[in-house]
Amino acid sequence: MRREEDSEWTRREPAPGSPPRVLVVGAGMAGLATGCYAQMSGMRTRIFEKHVLPGGCCTAWSRDGYLFDYCIEWLIGTAEGNDAHQVWRELGALDGKTVTNFELFNKVTDETGRSVVFYNDPDRLQAHLLEVSPADARQIRAFCRDLRRFTEIELYPFLTAPALRTVRERAATLRTVLPAFRLFWRTAATPMHRFADRFEDPLLRKAFRNIFFQDPEGFPLLPYLFNMAAAHHGNAGFPQGGSLGLARSVEERYTGLGGTVSYRARAERILVENDRAIGLELRGGRRYYAEHVVSACDGHTTVHGLLGGKYTGPRVDKLYDELLEAPGTLFPAVVSAFVGIDGPLPEEDAHSTTYLLAAEEGARLPGALQNSLVVQLRSRYCDGFAPPGRSVVHCTYFSDYAHWAELRRTDRRRYREEKRRVAAFVRDFLTRRWRECAGRIELVDVATPATTRRYTGNHNGSILAWKAFSDADDIAADLVGKDRMRLPGLAGFSMAGQWVGMGGLIRAASTGRFAVQYLCAELGLPFRAQESTGGELWHPGRLGRLPQLDRWHPEERRDS
Structure with missing residues (x-):
């Protein structure tokens, strides 16, 4: 951002007659949606994101030409003619993209080889x-x-x-x-x-x-x-470009509307004056000011970190003090193992299969919460996830966040050993089921719940935050409906995202829309939303530069 453009955000008072300024914390789907709808409604916005990519958990990374797509398994709103699809059209999320639909939702295979489709x-x-x-x-x-x-x-x-x-x-x-x-x-x-x-x-x-x-x-x-x-x-398909592709498309829509995203910009605290949010202070001390602040990041970080726990009430306390650590309230964290394979995958296999494991086999999975392993043939979801002539598989299981977080904090060597145990299990499991893949596995890349926490800030590494139909569901609904996504006693501030409106990408995007609608009603501005007219066909080059999450371990290469 040029110096003269930056100055409008570092001034305490806005220029006379200028549109309202809105600062947004987090460039996940909720933050990007907030920015898009605010720009469409005539406001000026700026988003600060601690990572180098948009999307939050809706992301991907790469290694040796493979693309590891992390988030989307299905996306509500991929078919035309419904309100969920309209939101994605307004955000440009599906511009120029094809959608893959599958004839089955999932396949389940037990220890004996019997299956249900x-x-x-x-x-x-x-x-x-x-x-x-x-x-x-x-x-x-x-x-x-x-x-x-x-x-x-x-x-x-x-x-x-x-x-x-x-x-x-x-x-x-x-x-x-x-x-x-x-x-x-x-x-x-x-x-x-x-x-x-x-x-x-x-x-x-x-x-x-x-x-x-x-x-x-x-x-x-x-x-x-x-x-x-x-x-x-066909309304729960997989969009071309996958998770990061979705985030990049919404980011393009946002910047095309005149918004700005600042990456590697970690918010340290929300500036408050006379019980009104007036701006943000970033790590390093730089301050930015606005007439409204929206936090679209982790809820506990917002309430007890950025705001120091000063603005709470019965509903907020119930969620972020009592229920946050209660069993069964948060969606479980996940271990992901991406497998790069030289050659094709078995044609007869479903795109997604849950393998039920015998108890002794499940015990070999570090930190596993259930005796099962999900195997998804990600090369079937979208072109471009693997180099030509190669395939990529995504293996996942629910896992205990505390197990991984404690290891990473106290014993990095054992933490890496546990990741290698996951990689070894997955190699052995796949080669026993696909004999033709023996010797063709080129790499295994493992991301733990601690990885999720480190890169996204999500509490306990939970990708989907509050579990639907849990005790948190009704409270979150009241935060959105009755409290209008505001905190007690604090003006000029809103919360958006899955820590307010529950999990799922369409819900996250809708909370950005709702936050701007409430703000427009408060300011007396008309809420405006127009469908994107972006027509450029999607291509992998639009993903931009892809990061590698951790250092490469040579011992995880091909087992020839």
């Missing part, structure tokens, strides 16, 4: 499940009947902030919800584990818990049915 089509799914276990016909037909009903429902409440919805908008929601009220109520009140336990077949009892790759524990039936129905309509 969760097709997105209800009729195909029902026929397959009846072949697996005719004795469970009643349960199978009930699930598939509900799935058919969800395919007829379109409910994506991502356009208008809850407290600002008009009578017409509320009536439209009621017209969708009321005819299916009993369906919503029953599937939201039925825990998946209780439903799954009704199956006679032991494989189905375990497989249904792992439709979402691993068992989130505590989820009811509703989100499984909702997301599979979306996938059936």
Whole structure:
């Protein structure tokens, strides 16, 4: 940024007659969306990001020509004609991109080799499940009947902030919800584990818990049915360019609207005067001023770090003091192992498979919370993730953050040894299942929950923050609806992102939209949102320079 442009942000008072200034902490999806909608609505914005890339957890990195795509497994809003898609169109997220849709959501294979395929089509799914276990016909037909009903429902409440919805908008929601009220109520009140336990077949009892790759524990039936129905309509696909590609497209939209992102710029504290946020102080002491500040980073860091715990209330205390460390409230952290393979992957394998492990095998996975390993053939998701003639696989499992954080803090040598144990397990596991891959694994790159915490700041390395349908869900809804994403006693400040509006990329983006809508209502400005007209076809060059997260270990190279 040129010196004269920088000066408008280092002045305490704005220039007379100038548009409102808004500072945003964090260039994840929520922060970028906040910037885009504020720029569209006539404000001036600047985003500060501690990392060198946009996207937060929606990111990727590279090694030896491989691209390791970290975040997206499916993206709600990839099909035209719904409100979620409109948000992505406004943010330019899908400009010039193709979308990959799969015929199945996930496959689950047990220790004996028996498999269940969760097709997105209800009729195909029902026929397959009846072949697996005719004795469970009643349960199978009930699930598939509900799935058919969800395919007829379109409910994506991502356009208008809850407290600002008009009578017409509320009536439209009621017209969708009321005819299916009993369906919503029953599937939201039925825990998946209780439903799954009704199956006679032991494989189905375990497989249904792992439709979402691993068992989130505590989820009811509703989100499984909702997301599979979306996938059936092509509305939960995988966009070309993947996770970082999505973030780069929104970043391009933001800068095209006149916004600025400053990278390697870590916010140290929010400047407050007379109980009003007036700006930011970065590490190193440099200060920037604005009429409004939006924090779109980790919630605990915002409340107790940037603001020193001075602006809280019952809801904020409940979330960030009581529930933050309560079991089952945060979505579990994840260990990721990316595998680069010289040659193709087995054609007959599903793009995503959860392998259920015997207890003794699961015990070999460091810090594992469940006896399972998810194997995704990422080369099938999008072109450009591997060099020509090569393939990339992403293996993941839920893991204990404390295990990795303590090791990294106290014993770096053992920390690296644990990462090598993960790499060795994955090598052995894949070569036992794919004999043709023996000797063709070129590299294994492991990222732990401590890695996630280090690069994104997310508390306990949780990618999706608060777990939906947990005790945090209703409180977060009140923060967005009743509190308008503000903190008690503090003016000129808003929070956005998954630590306020729950997890998922479309939810994160919508919180940026909501924050600007609330701000426009406060300032008496019209909220404006226009679809992007960007027409350039996506190509890998638009990803920009890609980082390597950790130093390379020669012993992790090809096992020839």
